[in-house]
Amino acid sequence: MESAILRIEDFSAYYGDNRILKNINLSIPKRKVTAIMGPSGCGKTTLIRCINRMHELVADARVSGKIYLDDDDVYSLNPIIIRRRIGMVFQRPNPFPTMSIYDNVIAGYKLNGIKLSRTERDRIVEDSLKKSGLWDEVKDSLYKRGTFLSGGQQQRLCISRALAMNPEILLLDEPTSALDPKATSRIEELIVQLRKSVTIILVTHNIAQASRVSDFTAFLYLGELIEFGPTGKMFTVPQDKRTEEYLTGKFG
Secondary structure, eight states: OOOEEEEEEEEEEEETTEEEEEEEEEEEETTSEEEEEOSTTSSHHHHHHHHTTOGGGSTTEEEEEEEEETTEEGGGSOHHHHHHHEEEEOSSOOOOTTSBHHHHHTHHHHHTTOOOOHHHHHHHHHHHHHHTTOHHHHTTOTTSBGGGSOHHHHHHHHHHHHHHTOOSEEEEESTTTTSOHHHHHHHHHHHHHHTTTSEEEEEOSOHHHHHHHOSEEEEEETTEEEEEEEHHHHHHSOSSHHHHHHHTTSOO
């Protein structure tokens, strides 16, 4: 396997007494797209929320085991630092409704109290919007509210906002589930382009989407990691019967 940017070791996650993830061991390769798949309730979203420590924002949440970003123990660092290094985009587009497109992109800096010169702000906004393929569509309306954009544009704005912090990893939690097919296709093209510069972990229910955009796939079932490997290989010759049954639509 190529060099791993993220290592998850004997990792379990709980809400109260309910164990959602069970002894996950997984190495995420650098600058690749890794899809996390599995039926509803199998722990996909919990896993990525643990990676950038959003899981602990829920009352009664706790974890055991280790997650390393490069060689840094994620759970021994300040969570604010971790969330800068590991960006996240959610299922539904959520631009800050009172902010302009421009302010949405640099919101992470404002929220973290990081001062930037006007020139730096302008550069980051343009660069991040170009990376998300949105610049040409919004460059003449940067000071309009982000909520006036279409759903697909709003989701790309959220991706710009995450990219503005220059993260090492981008977590995408079913980023196209609320979008129409055309907007979905734009986001998929974007994912393929972005992996040249950032490691992407994509939670998706959509088997076709995983096959189109991911290099590796992890299959979770009832909180356990059942199988992990190159997407093409897993989708053609799965090693575990449960993976095969999921991929052929027997459950999900």
